[in-house]
Amino acid sequence: MQSKFFTLLAVAAIGAVSFAGCSKPADTSSSSSTDTSAASSASAAPAAAAASSEPAAASSAASSTTASAGDATKGETIFSANCASCHGAKGAGGGVGPSLKGEKSRKDTDAAVAWIKNPQPPMPKLYPSPLSEKDVADVAAYVESL
Secondary structure (H helix, E strand, C coil), rough: CHHHHHHHHHHHHHHHHHHHCCCCCHHHHHHHHHHHHHHHHHHHHHHHHHHCCCCCCCCCCHHHHHCCCCCCHHHHHHHHCCCCCCCCCCCCCCCCCCCCHHHHHCCCHHHHHHHHHHHCCCCCCCCCCCCCCHHHHHHHHHHCCC
16 A cells, blocks of 8 residues: 555656656747847848849748748757757657657658647647747757757
8 A cells, every 4th residue: 555655656746847847938048049030030031032033922932931941050959948858958868758869750840840839748838838930940950850
């Protein structure tokens, strides 16, 4: 009887730690990454339009393609702040979350984005808050690079 009690207590403690560790509130690195990416996207659009001799529709299509592509470098920073507590510092596994090494062989980028946006438990749902659409794309690009 006493061993069942300690087993239940241990399971409850692990669950509480995993929930608390994986669902951290947004920190400034995640939100500043969003602000920075929005500013760089805004400055990239005029540059693309000026460089292109195509009509305005072509330059806006190029801007939307650039905006949807993730930046693995920014994704690493966001991953460190929001995902590493469960998946390990470099995605090699951290106890609660599985290793994400070689994830590219299991999921393409679109599938990785879909999983981050709508994960299955015990992974916490971090989209749309604290992670933005761009943050998700950046994290997916980083995970695909592991």
